[in-house]
Amino acid sequence: MYIHIYLFSELVASNMYKEPLWNYDNESKWPGLKCKEGGKRQSPIDIRTSDVVKDYTKKFIKYGSLKLNGYHRALVSGINNGHTVQFSSEGEEAIHPTVTGGPLQHLYRLEQLHFHWLSEHSVNGNKYPMEIHFVHVRADLTVGDALVSKDGLAILSVFCNVQAELDDHQQEASAEIMQYIPKLLDTGDRISGVLMDMTKLMSPNMQSYYTYAGSLTSPECNEAVIWIIFDTPIYLSDADYRMFGKVGVGRHNFRSLQRLNHHLVFQPVTSHITTPQLVRVFDDAFKMLAEFFKNINL
Numbered sequence: 692m693y694i695h696i697y698l699f700s701e702l703v704a705s706n707m708y709k710e711p712l713w714n715y716d717n718e719s720k721w722p723g724l725k726c727k728e729g730g731k732r733q734s735p736i737d738i739r740t741s742d743v744v745k746d747y748t749k750k751f752i753k754y755g756s757l758k759l760n761g762y763h764r765a766l767v768s769g770i771n772n773g774h775t776v777q778f779s780s781e782g783e784e785a786i787h788p789t790v791t792g793g794p795l796q797h798l799y800r801l802e803q804l805h806f807h808w809l810s811e812h813s814v815n816g817n818k819y820p821m822e823i824h825f826v827h828v829r830a831d832l833t834v835g836d837a838l839v840s841k842d843g844l845a846i847l848s849v850f851c852n853v854q855a856e857l858d859d860h861q862q863e864a865s866a867e868i869m870q871y872i873p874k875l876l877d878t879g880d881r882i883s884g885v886l887m888d889m890t891k892l893m894s895p896n897m898q899s900y901y902t903y904a905g906s907l908t909s910p911e912c913n914e915a916v917i918w919i920i921f922d923t924p925i926y927l928s929d930a931d932y933r934m935f936g937k938v939g940v941g942r943h944n945f946r947s948l949q950r951l952n953h954h955l956v957f958q959p960v961t962s963h964i965t966t967p968q969l970v971r972v973f974d975d976a977f978k979m980l981a982e983f984f985k986n987i988n989l
C-alpha cells in the first residue's frame with residue numbers, strides 16, 4: 692500500500708495535498724529500490740542522435756502513426772504538489788484524452804501533465820530550458836497494474852525553448868498555460884474545472900520523435916514507461932520562463948541523467964534529424980539555474 696500513497700500523490704490526480712515525502716536535493720534517499728539501485732531501463736537519459744535507430748524494420752515502432760484524441764478540450768485540475776505544477780484529468784474516464792499508435796500497442800488515457808525545468812532528457816548532452824510530460828496509463832489496466840507492467844504507462848514529452856520575443860504561432864503554448872501558472876506558485880495551491888486545449892502544448896511535428904522503454908523519473912522509478920519524446924520544441928518567452936522561477940518547488944525539479952545500459956532509442960523512419968538548439972548543460976546545470984534565478988525573488 693505504501694506504493695499507492697506515492698502513486699496517488701505523484702502520478703495520479705490527487706485531491707489531497709500532502710507534504711512531499713522526497714526531494715530533488717537527495718536522490719539517494721528516494722523511496723523505491725529502483726530509484727536507489729537503478730535498473731536496466733531508468734530514465735531520464737541523454738539521447739545521442741548518432742546512436743538513434745531509424746526503425747525501418749518496425750522493431751519498436753510497430754503501430755503506424757501516433758494518434759491523439761480529445762486533446763483539444765481537456766477538463767483538468769491544477770496543483771502545485773511541491774515538486775512541480777501538475778494538471779490532472781477530471782471527470783469521466785471516457786472524456787479523458789487518449790493516445791495510441793507509434794510504439795504503443797494499446798490505448799492510453801491521459802492521467803496528468805507536469806513540467807520540469809530544466810528538461811530531464813538531454814539531446815547530445817544539451818538540455819532544454821523545460822520539458823513537459825503528458826503521463827498516460829494503459830486504458831485496459833488499473834493504475835496499480837500499469838505500474839508493474841513493462842508498457843503500463845506512456846509519457847509524451849515536449850521540450851520548450853525560451854526566447855525573448857515570440858511570433859504569433861509560438862505564442863500559443865504560452866497563452867494556453869501562463870494564465871494558470873500565477874495561481875499555482877505555492878505548494879498546495881490548486882485550481883479546478885479548467886478546460887485546456889492541450890494541442891497548444893504539443894510539438895508542432897507530432898510524427899518526429901525519439902522513443903524508448905524507460906522508467907518514471909520520480910519515485911518509485913517504475914520501469915513501466917514507453918517514452919515518446921518529440922524532437923521539435925515549443926516556445927515560451929523569457930517572461931513566462933521567469934514566472935516558473937517563482938513556482939515554489941525547491942532548487943530544481945529534474946532527476947539526474949541515468950546510465951544508458953542497453954537502452955536503444957528509436958525514431959520513426961519519417962523523422963527528420965533536428966540539430967538541437969539548446970542551452971548548455973550537465974555540470975553547468977546548477978550554475979545556469981543559479982544565474983538564471985538570481986534576480987528573482989523566490
Ligand SMILES: [Zn+2]
Nearest residue numbers: 805807824908
Ligand atoms: Zn516528469
